Amino acid sequence: DTGVSQDPRHKITKRGQNVTFRCDPISEHNRLYWYRQTLGQGPEFLTYFQNEAQLEKSRLLSDRFSAERPKGSFSTLEIQRTEQGDSAMYLCASSQRGVGTEAFFGQGTRLTVV
């Protein structure tokens, strides 16, 4: 399968713990995006990479969130000191550079903070 892959699919953690999610984009895609989606809402942009450079970061993203994309391949999203409000689906998407490009989404990581 050559789609966007996310791991894990589900994560249950206790409040205050740190969690890390991984995203493997489509191999020839140089753009990678992280979104967060809560029930009954559309995705909310978190951050964007072009190759290994993090070019955009939502002002809604607190300091507890950090993302990396070493070597411009896979990406990780870490949430430190999780809070119940962090419970959501975390979506990763990738796209090629250019006009009118389509972003392909992974199946998401569902985080539940208890």
Place this chain on the structure above:
Amino acid sequence: QKEVEQDPGPLSVPEGAIVSLNCTYSNSAFQYFMWYRQYSRKGPELLMYTYSSGNKEDGRFTAQVDKSSKYISLFIRDSQPSDSATYLCAMSPMDSNYQLIWGAGTKLIIKP
């Protein structure tokens, strides 16, 4: 008031019906308009992509953009039970995925 408004539904129609899904928006700077389909526990999948005003057709799907009314629509002809999903509109002032503003999605149910 949200920048993009979308009726959450659910919208339930019989198989074979024509479905009309809509979004309204307030920002006149939006130029790029998209419709995504999202099945339960899956990521969104791009269905239609339109620049500026006009219509675009792809198989059973037609997207319409009316910038004067700040209103976009997605029509599904000959609806099938497999079309049952949540449909999200998204729009942006520029051709950039990170600037997309999303609607909350409309849940569509096609009854066999």
